[in-house]
Amino acid sequence: MNVSNVADRIRELIEDSTNDLLAEELDSYHEADLADLFNYLKPEERLVCFKLLNYDKAADLIEYLTPQLQVELLGELDEEIASKIITKLPHDAAADVLGDMEDDESETYLDKLPEKFSQEVRELLTYNEDTAGGIMNPSVLTVSIDMTVKEVLSTIRTKAEKDNTELYYIYAVDKQNHLLGVVSLRKLLTSPTTKLVSDIMIRDIVKLHVDDFSDYIVDVFLKYQYNALPVVDLYNRLKGMITWDDVHDLFEEETTEEIYQSSGISTEIVDEDEILSGNVMNAVIARLPWLFITLIGEFLAVNVANCFNATLSALPIIAIFMPLLAGLGGNIGTQSITLMVRGFSTGQVTLNSALYHILREMVIGLLIGLVFGALVTLTTWGWQHNVELGIIVGIAMAINMTMATVIGTFTPFALKTFNIDPAVASGPIIATAIDVIGLAIYFTLVSVFLINHAI
């Protein structure tokens, strides 16, 4: 779908006030496409369109919209109508929408919702929104273990339709709602209708606990690759289920955090949503900590350079190669960190393989360092007509790049050993370390071989 073309047509329909045509056109789009369109339209245009949708379509669309747009659109509607749309949402989506509103606003809606619905949503709102309890949908289809396949199928026909339950697995529970077994729809549909649930259910259940945090939930889903997992409380009582589309959103958030952290943008203090847009001060706060650590580190580098003040005064030309050495050391070191940090998060790198990776990266650093050292030597020689300077810069380059890969590989392993998240701390620390050590090596080489030699 070309959003801007569709938006142009929709705008024309709005201007012409041909509401019937517009309503028909909007109804013909998939809600995911409508969400794209709504992101593109201006607020007043969105509202006109939203009011033309029937309640079911409006509820479907709400699930695909960003929290900001959800609150914006529902807030503009008559409260009665908004409540009706919210009632059409799955419980977990309703809780998400209401959780994003101001407290008094969400109270207004909760009071207007059907009592059972409102009660279940209220319970969801008591859970931390980053835990399984806050993410799960409490509306789950349960059966008892002594039902036959035939009975289960007839239960589905009546209960699932009425409760708008998502269907992936059927959960077998006892009278107190303790989770006893899981039956996949596939198993249900391919088993003889006279079989009992207890005959076809799986008893070794992969499940989540209401207090499990989102990063753990993502890991479990990625590992076991189920479509949905049951969520239980401390006493194994079934509280709800989490489906893969919830996890996709979590997974995307986790990835964003991982990428942000790799460039020293903290997602611990400020929520990841508020860094890219919104209040500027939030963005400043998220970005300051690691910049400040870099500042301190770079003052160390300045100090190291200052120790070689005499060298610099004797041969000022050496200063011009500082950015070259720091830049390439920083780049290749960052590559090594990136590979290790990503490897940890996909599971391809473990603490056991530390030595292998450190040695492997060292070889890579040395190979590339020798090539680049030679290039730098030749270029400097040809350009400054100073073969000795060229050789020193070239050697410094080779040492610098090798050292950068080793530090870049070693640091994530060291942090991981002490249970510090390598994604958080590696980047800025290493860029500075490479500046400090790289410059010390370079100036030492110059002092020993060029200055003494010249004097």
Place this chain on the structure above:
Amino acid sequence: MNVSNVADRIRELIEDSTNDLLAEELDSYHEADLADLFNYLKPEERLVCFKLLNYDKAADLIEYLTPQLQVELLGELDEEIASKIITKLPHDAAADVLGDMEDDESETYLDKLPEKFSQEVRELLTYNEDTAGGIMNPSVLTVSIDMTVKEVLSTIRTKAEKDNTELYYIYAVDKQNHLLGVVSLRKLLTSPTTKLVSDIMIRDIVKLHVDDFSDYIVDVFLKYQYNALPVVDLYNRLKGMITWDDVHDLFEEETTEEIYQSSGISTEIVDEDEILSGNVMNAVIARLPWLFITLIGEFLAVNVANCFNATLSALPIIAIFMPLLAGLGGNIGTQSITLMVRGFSTGQVTLNSALYHILREMVIGLLIGLVFGALVTLTTWGWQHNVELGIIVGIAMAINMTMATVIGTFTPFALKTFNIDPAVASGPIIATAIDVIGLAIYFTLVSVFLINHAI
């Protein structure tokens, strides 16, 4: 599961040669846990364990293993046994396993597989493995539109069981296998048994084409959030389906590529799998191109510095602040790039919002730059007892950081406008640009205000 504890117990069982106990123990684990365990064990231990699994469990496990381990384990088995395990795999998994083998090796297995199975796998192997055709599972349950719900349910009971078909949606096709409609299992189970497929099927079908590439497939799944999508050929004939667990793997690969590219590790020339381990030369090739571009860029920076050779000779102390300016400019600029590049891939940043983001980042850069500039001025003043030098370095710092955020935000937008992937090109280019421009500003400030003033 604590893998190392389990592995210790398994090793003891292997040493004691208590094969019955070991087989029972292994059979009690979920195949995802077995995969973790197999990753942890030594090759010879893995093989002992693998041989003790029954064919079904072995096939389940194979699906969770890395391509390297799949080939390793099957290669060690008797060909007859390996073929039997491969026959138990879904067609797409079998094609993946055989596609990772040497051609003559996979031919041996293909010849030993049942003819229909082997033929379907051969067809899968003709598709590019990064396209929907290479990813899909051809085994799909199809029905005709004039069947009743009751007939469909009985078809499922017989056909799905036999063919080991995954069940998410039922696809309605005509005699020539053209895709006409989709029925979800939920809809099927909640509809009256006398209804016709044509009454309950969805006709506006979200589908994939056999030639669609993996990045597009990931986008479609993320947008529409379906569990499975049908794959059709040019003439809308149903060829297979792709399920969300296939997409999870693709999504993880895409994320890895995005993260690698952000630090200048190319995944265009060398496959992303081969960068972290395997042949060292592949890793060197993946990392060289951007390092080389950085090298050229940094020589530009060296050249800029060289233009101010007279300034450096007159006041060598200014050289020691070079890493400080370059380091912090580079860091804050990288933060801006990271935010924009990630924003493009999640859809939170679009070309329309360029001006907003550039201005917003400029404000952030200016705020942080002023704070850091002040800090640097005070520190330098207190340390070098030179208030003028302190002020110049502080001003250079503020300008440098502001400029870094602007360049870091502008460049991804500019690249995107020309349809160049900003993830690929931004990082190394900008680090260099900031070095070049930042140093030019600093040296100019020094020349104008310090040197002329001093002279």
